Amino acid sequence: MHPRPLLCVLLMLLPLFAQASGFTRLAELAGKGFLIGAEARLLSSGETLGTIEPERQLSPASVSKIYVAAAALERWGPQYRFTTRLVSLAEPDADGALHGDLVLDGGGDPMLTSEDLWRLTQRLHQAGVRRVEGRLMVSQWRYGPVECITTDRCQAHSRVANAYSALLSSAGVNHGSWCVSVAPAAVAGEPARITNCDSQVPIVGIDNRVETKPDDSGTRLNAERVLRDSGDVMVVSGQISTNARPRSIYRASSDPARQSAATLKAMLEQAGIGVRDGIGVAASQPPAEARTLAYVESEPLQELLLRTLNHSNNFMADQLALNLVELPQAGLVQAGGALEAFVAGIPEHGPVTLRSGSGLTPENRTSAAGITALLESMYRRPALFPSFVASLQSPANGVMRFLRRGSATFQQHVMLKTGTLNQPVAVRSVGGYFRTRSGQWGVFAALVNGTSNTPWLNWQQVLDPLAADLEAMIDAH
Known part of the structure; x- marks a missing residue:
């Protein structure tokens, strides 16, 4: 035996042990079969405080959203606003009649809301329009309907019990989801009162199976949006106490562009602007000669990013x-390609695979x-960092x-974004400053x-050891 070569090998490995020791608690998950990649380092000196296979390609889940935030800031800047327009080839006559179609030109605003549609309605009224002698059309020429590439979104067309898997359209409103408000009846035993959140005029069907119970009986609601021959229907069941406050329930619509058309039509009617020939959806761009009758702008991009990342929307x-894709009618694969092209310009990033910006696609991979x-x-x-870091929690x-x-x-010295997936395997990911x-x-x-062989993974199992490891690094420096 010659101990000197063994000693040399151990000395060579000491730096690796020292780096890995920065994540000693998190590394214990590897013993249960979980795949881990981790890295922490200082930006001023470049000193590495801890690593666990930092180059390993793994699913980031919703941490993918920080790539979207960075790419969007790089492309447009923090103060960029998306524009949504009402356009027409016709002009209102002296009586306020618009002899032609009224077109909602979707501008890709990811946070277009009912309030924005109300502003469009008011500005259309201000422009002199009192009735539309044609159709109300929604143009989603930029993108939509976007082909689904995940199980949740594909199933959401026919029925859905959540809002997170909403379908996509450049003319989508309210995050592509319907909202209904559930309030108790005045007397126990009666059906609850369920109305649309955005309009007194019905815009989505309601199948009310909620019973009003006596005071303090508790409120338990279940809701599913189903697509029937008549259109989207919110099926709501359960109970609500007579002294309970109204509850709002959100479920993804089967067609976000048609949802926008129905919502806007209801608002026009409430403002006294009738639409003679109903609603429709088009994938074609409005003619260049179409006249803008009203428009609204989104909140600045930095505000959109805060909402996107804080709520992991x-x-x-x-x-x-x-929106990053230059050509119209793009899908998520092309959107992922635009993100990958952005990443290619980041020094020392390494390989990345992005099939969506949300991280819902389990094929996303980074290190x-x-x-x-x-x-x-x-x-x-410096010009982008304040808006970027403000979107973290x-x-x-x-x-x-x-x-x-x-x-x-940990709570006061860290800013982060998390990511969660449960299918096809459990994913818990974190990245930040x-x-x-x-x-x-x-x-x-x-x-x-x-993996298919690992046990259930919850956030406590990841955050508790990670918080302890980061606390040690923060306190040591």
């Missing part, structure tokens, strides 16, 4: 990614080292309550992927 993320490279590149963009003050764990150090005790900026990423 899949509809908004994928809409933004689709912890890639995520920290992206985070560093944005940190070094601090555990102490973020909207996601499950983040409020760990020590005060931290500030050390001495005020140094750092970046970190941790990707934990299950």
